[in-house]
Amino acid sequence: MDLRAHVSGSGYELDDAQLAVIDRLTELAGRNRGVYLHGPVGRGKSFLADALFDVLPEPKKRVHFHAFFQELHRRISERLHERGAVARAVRELVGRAKVLAFDELHVHDVGDAMLMTRLLEALRKQGVMIIATSNYPPDGLLPDPLYHDHFLPGIALVKELMEAVELNGGKDYRHLHGAPRSRFETGEITTTTRLPATPRTLDVNGRGITALGTDGTKVWFDFGDLCEKPTSTQDYLVLTGTYDDWVITDVPALHTRDREARQRFANVVDVLVDADVRLTLVSDHVLADIIGGEVRDLARTASRLELINTTG
Structure with a gap:
């Protein structure tokens, strides 16, 4: 060898x-x-x-x-x-x-x-x-x-x-590349986005998860519905089987949310990277403020989001 x-x-x-x-x-x-x-x-x-x-x-x-x-x-x-x-x-x-x-x-x-x-x-x-x-x-x-x-x-x-x-x-x-090398890296962090007209409830693992709407393989979620309710990594994996373009709206500065919400958000990002799903974050905050503050254990999440922050 x-x-x-x-x-x-x-x-x-x-x-x-x-x-x-x-x-x-x-x-x-x-x-x-x-x-x-x-x-x-x-x-x-x-x-x-x-x-x-x-x-x-x-x-x-x-x-x-x-x-x-x-x-x-x-x-x-x-x-x-x-x-x-x-x-x-x-x-x-x-x-x-x-x-x-x-x-x-x-x-x-x-x-x-x-x-x-x-x-x-x-x-x-x-x-x-x-x-x-x-x-x-x-x-x-x-x-x-x-x-x-x-x-x-x-x-x-x-x-x-x-x-x-x-x-x-x-x-x-990770920060030495030019053009995006994956679908995930074509995402963006933005302050506004077009929202679907009708919310819907998605059946995931026998439970309902609220989405702001869907359009083909694109899905919109509110941060609160996705990360501040008892969703799981297994739920996100199931959803990536149907949706390859995710939008998460109202993303806060994470230090203002509890540990469980922060961890769910980190898990979402991990799953979307693994599945090579495009991710758009809609927030009033820049990435440094989303991830910053007194938040432990988010170095990997920050690094991954910087990929879309610099290429989106």
């Missing part, structure tokens, strides 16, 4: 921090050791993790973290009262894979934290090598002090199953 040669063939000029991480990843892969690659946004974590995944032998599987969790939740709910439901669902989803890659692993919800711990336990029993990227070091997962202690067993499993490797170069490559 020549990871350095594989990455060099991509045509990208690598910085010193990336080269050092490549050497470390090569060493760990030679020992079949899982990798937890973490660091600030835009440093190339996903690029290097993908390259490592590419050179590892089959059978292997790369999954989107949100989509994987949605399907895991669904399968467990179908056999809620069966013994071993989590382990069985994990076996079905992972299949024969001996390598499983998660991109942008993060845990903010205490319920997902409990399930994540059980997922890691199941993967340990199956002997699966895990590759994961994250903006947070292992001890920074589920950072809310009210709930962090609940995930300490999960953090211990992360450290047991994966070697933490930090990528902390000085350059944020």
Whole structure:
């Protein structure tokens, strides 16, 4: 396995921090050791993790973290009262894979934290090598002090199953592009927009979510309806299957809203990036004011919204 040669063939000029991480990843892969690659946004974590995944032998599987969790939740709910439901669902989803890659692993919800711990336990029993990227070091997962202690067993499993490797170069490559490279990046942040004439209620996962309206594959939401009511990541994933152009209106300065609303907004952005959905934010505030203030844990969200702020 020549990871350095594989990455060099991509045509990208690598910085010193990336080269050092490549050497470390090569060493760990030679020992079949899982990798937890973490660091600030835009440093190339996903690029290097993908390259490592590419050179590892089959059978292997790369999954989107949100989509994987949605399907895991669904399968467990179908056999809620069966013994071993989590382990069985994990076996079905992972299949024969001996390598499983998660991109942008993060845990903010205490319920997902409990399930994540059980997922890691199941993967340990199956002997699966895990590759994961994250903006947070292992001890920074589920950072809310009210709930962090609940995930300490999960953090211990992360450290047991994966070697933490930090990528902390000085350059944020997300901000060095010109033309948009994805549908998400064609979005915009604006102060006004055309609104549909008729609101409607969307049936999502057996519940109603209020939309300001729809037009083909375009959907409009008010921030309050989408983020200040008990919607979930699974709801957003279902909606991206129908709508690939989202408008969210009345987006406030997030520091004026509670933690749950801020986290739902961050989850929306994560899901839309993963699904490559166009996003328009309608707000009286510029991006710095939307994200600014005394708000923890929104660095990734800010970085992603800067992509549309600079290209929209």
